[in-house]
Amino acid sequence: MGSPRLTRGCGFAKLNHCSPLHYAAGVLAAGTICAGAPAYAAGTPAGTVINNNATATYDLPDGGQNSVTSNTVSLIVDELLDVSVASTDGGDVSVAPAAANQLLTFRVTNAGNGSEAFRLTARDNAGGDDFDPSATSIVLDGNGNGTYEPGIDIVYVAGSNDPVLTPDASVLVFVLSSIPAGATDAQRGRVDLVAVAATGSGAPGTAFAGQGQGGGDAVVGATGADAEDDGYYRVAAAGVAFVKSATVADPFGGSTRVPGAIVTYRLVATVTGSGSLANLRIADAVPAGSSYRPGTITLEGAPLSDAADADSGEFTGTGIAVRLGTVAGGATRTVTFQVAID
Amino acid sequence: MRFLLILFALLLPASAMAQSQVALNSQVFVERTTTDSNGAARTSLEPPGVVTPGDRLVFVLSYRNNAAAPATDFVVTNPIPESVVFAGTESAGSVLSVDGGQSWGALAALSVRNADGSSRPAALADVTHIRWRIAEPIPAGGGGELRFRGIVK
Numbered sequence: 001m002g003s004p005r006l007t008r009g010c011g012f013a014k015l016n017h018c019s020p021l022h023y024a025a026g027v028l029a030a031g032t033i034c035a036g037a038p039a040y041a042a043g044t045p046a047g048t049v050i051n052n053n054a055t056a057t058y059d060l061p062d063g064g065q066n067s068v069t070s071n072t073v074s075l076i077v078d079e080l081l082d083v084s085v086a087s088t089d090g091g092d093v094s095v096a097p098a099a100a101n102q103l104l105t106f107r108v109t110n111a112g113n114g115s116e117a118f119r120l121t122a123r124d125n126a127g128g129d130d131f132d133p134s135a136t137s138i139v140l141d142g143n144g145n146g147t148y149e150p151g152i153d154i155v156y157v158a159g160s161n162d163p164v165l166t167p168d169a170s171v172l173v174f175v176l177s178s179i180p181a182g183a184t185d186a187q188r189g190r191v192d193l194v195a196v197a198a199t200g201s202g203a204p205g206t207a208f209a210g211q212g213q214g215g216g217d218a219v220v221g222a223t224g225a226d227a228e229d230d231g232y233y234r235v236a237a238a239g240v241a242f243v244k245s246a247t248v249a250d251p252f253g254g255s256t257r258v259p260g261a262i263v264t265y266r267l268v269a270t271v272t273g274s275g276s277l278a279n280l281r282i283a284d285a286v287p288a289g290s291s292y293r294p295g296t297i298t299l300e301g302a303p304l305s306d307a308a309d310a311d312s313g314e315f316t317g318t319g320i321a322v323r324l325g326t327v328a329g330g331a332t333r334t335v336t337f338q339v340a341i342d
Numbered sequence: 343m344r345f346l347l348i349l350f351a352l353l354l355p356a357s358a359m360a361q362s363q364v365a366l367n368s369q370v371f372v373e374r375t376t377t378d379s380n381g382a383a384r385t386s387l388e389p390p391g392v393v394t395p396g397d398r399l400v401f402v403l404s405y406r407n408n409a410a411a412p413a414t415d416f417v418v419t420n421p422i423p424e425s426v427v428f429a430g431t432e433s434a435g436s437v438l439s440v441d442g443g444q445s446w447g448a449l450a451a452l453s454v455r456n457a458d459g460s461s462r463p464a465a466l467a468d469v470t471h472i473r474w475r476i477a478e479p480i481p482a483g484g485g486g487e488l489r490f491r492g493i494v495k
Contacts, residue, residue, distance in 0.1 A: 043395025054420035058413040070368040
């Protein structure tokens, strides 16, 4: 990458080392990207000239002294092409089947010693997973705030706005994917973000004559100038099973369905899966030939009032309804109510 | 990689070019280690074609007395270039400086002052200059070679 820019310095975070993020063919405003290290991890900047010369003094036979200076040998430090990619998600990203625009987050760091553009690719068909997400776009965290902001952060277009990073600088990259509708609970889907130096990549030591920053060559470093990391989505889906049972107590101490007998209905909702269900609601009609016994609704053994009020249960006139809110997988909710047989 | 050899000698006044001079020549090489087919490491000195941070450099100073009379008390001083960490010398008779050439000695005898006023033993990375004093007079037509190593920061 031949850009002569080597901008350093930080406007707002003294402890961080910041440098502007430029775009290779950018019409978009530059953001500010911060890297953690205050020193050049990658060493002497590309294009630096190393000069060496020596001087000598010696005595002449006549008692005088003479001095001599050697020639100066100069060499230019070439550009080392190195890059690193690291997922910053800290674990699987929980998603629902058929969800769109699900985020994986990566940090791409210029580990070389020259300003360099990096070509990004999201590989969504890598193995080692249960389903293939569909990577729909790559977005650059242009304002460097670490948060994906649709419409504010910059959609990446390969070859058009490849992020240009100064040595040690990094950029946060969001990969947005759609999750297939057929993905089931606890399945994992993998997407790799690949970053390759625009100048070139390959076996370490591969040189690109004259293409280094500052007039030297560009040389592929230990990373091959090609790095990737994987991120995983994990489906968190949930289902629910209802079981209804009835207990009859007749006026004579038995369990016969006769007029005047009291039937206690027990409704058990069991949520399964690793996700959770939102706005789960249990409703049951009072059977024909029976009458609701006021004040008999319970949730997890605690009574609920019949009125449509602040508590989560009510008698609607024809049946009962209990709002359970969000219930996580593995949890059960038990509702009971009673009717009298007419 | 562009290897620039700037012959400053060409720019010196004619008197300095006279034959009554000791000539001093500076060269730099990159030390490369390759592994041959038997798995043995082989080290060679190469012209600095491609140089990147971490590369090992060997600086070679050669001198020759072109004058008719011997040169005595011959002292060669070489500042360590910026962007290079001094990595030792194989040529005997050297002294080092870690303070820009003000004081000289063996590395073990040198110390560096910390910001808080205390001092610590000097390390190779602190070396700013290397100097050799050639004990024997250099006879007319005589010469020699001095080497030191560096690593590109």
